[in-house]
């Protein structure tokens with residue numbers, strides 16, 4: 001089931017570099033007309049009829065209609081199949097600048113190319129079998145990576161590590177399926193084609209376990225890729241906005257001694273232990289008559305629901321109340337940690353009351369003076385990742401890949417259920433194994449639909 005080589009007969013072109021002034025701008029052209037376009041628009045310093053593949057040539061881009069020089073450039077022709085798309089690719093390295101680049105692109109389009117859609121170069125690389133779908137997705141991840149760890153994950157996936165792991169599991173599934181299908185095809189051969197116990201063991205250990213391991217790495221991978229949403233919550237005036245500012249090392253939020261200062265939700269990104277963390281400051285939680293503040297409190301509660309972690313903040317100079325108990329009960333269901341703030345001015349006996357008030361160990365901090373913040377950061381990391389600051393996982397599926405893995409796991413579990421029966425029907429087993437295989441094949445893209453490809457590649461930028 002190789003992907004169809006569709007829509008690759010025309011020639012596509014795009015500006016591959018970001019808009020705006022820069023040192024060099026690149027125009028990429030891919031398809032059968034690439035070389036013709038080079039001959040039509042490019043005048044090399046030394047006249048020549050033939051461009052060697054993968055060589056840089058110096059010269060000028062000319063408008064063929066009037067001979068006007070548009071730019072001084074370098075060009076390279078990469079002949080198929082030794083190119084990014086496996087088609088003939090022409091790259092023009094021009095002076096970057098909106099006008100120059102669009103004028104060259106217009107000439108290219110007049111010479112027989114059409115404007116590429118977002119991600120279309122990479123889509124062709126996939127359709128022509130140079131990379132699989134998981135690798136194509138990694139290209140996009142690489143471009144959008146916002147942390148070192150996200151970059152590392154993307155590079156691993158681009159090199160095919162996830163696909164390798166998937167293919168190993170598929171191989172095992174295929175071997176089992178071959179045995180089961182033999183039993184379907186030759187029912188009269190009364191040989192024990194399937195040894196159910198052995199098959200169950202392979203399914204459990206060689207197939208289900210690696211699949212579930214990959215599914216489990218999704219969460220950690222997502223955290224490294226997208227960062228965490230950490231909500232700062234607590235009663236008014238406990239110092240949530242002060243903590244936001246302290247963690248950002250910047251006076252981002254308004255801080256006043258007046259309870260109810262923050263009303264809207266405020267988000268800023270900080271780095272904690274190499275993780276990108278979205279800190280979300282919210283309105284202090286309380287019953288209020290003020291319409292604006294009440295909306296803020298409602299928004300704060302919404303944010304609590306979707307947070308990866310809630311930092312529940314209390315004011316150490318106060319004493320715990322019933323209200324604190326009630327609020328604490330709201331966050332206890334969610335991943336959270338408790339921080340007792342204002343230890344710079346809190347009396348010792350209040351702090352020990354707070355310590356006994358919570359069934360868990362709180363972190364004692366002063367947002368004002370910056371004390372306890374590194375312990376707070378370490379604890380954030382521990383709670384979210386389950387261990388101290390460390391390396392990101394080698395491989396981690398994205399959401400689409402995780403969904404496919406979960407479908408494969410379900411089918412494998414159903415197959416295991418069948419194998420527990422006295423005389424499992426090979427026909428039914430075969431259905432489940434095929435289902436698992438097809439789910440796994442979606443990850444690498446051996447089974448795809450135009451819709452899915454559109455969905456994936458439309459998130460790319462033009463020229464990629």
Ligand SMILES: Nc1nc2c(c(=O)[nH]1)N(C=O)[C@@H](CNc1ccc(C(=O)N[C@@H](CCC(=O)O)C(=O)O)cc1)CN2
Pocket residue numbers: 054078081082083084091130
């Ligand atoms: N100028 C330029 N730089 C670029 C890209 C590009 O398209 N153009 N890339 C775009 O993403 C990235 C590099 N990725 C690439 C991956 C494969 C091939 C390629 O031509 N592969 C050939 C090997 C050629 C050879 O053997 O010499 C192949 O696989 O057959 C090119 C770029 C980043 N830098």
Ligand SMILES: Nc1nc2c(ncn2[C@@H]2O[C@H](COP(=O)(O)OP(=O)(O)OP(=O)(O)O)[C@@H](O)[C@H]2O)c(=O)[nH]1
Pocket residue numbers: 235236237238239240241242243254255256257258259260261262263282283284285341342343344345365366367368369
């Ligand atoms: N001494 C001391 N004062 C603090 C500390 N943290 C915050 N404050 C003070 O407490 C008051 C309230 O701080 P905010 O950060 O605005 O509190 P908040 O929780 O955001 O309040 P709302 O937005 O009203 O919910 C301000 O006067 C801060 O200067 C601290 O660690 N020590």
Ligand SMILES: [Mg+2]
Pocket residue numbers: 240241242253254261262281282283284
């Ligand atoms: Mg505030």
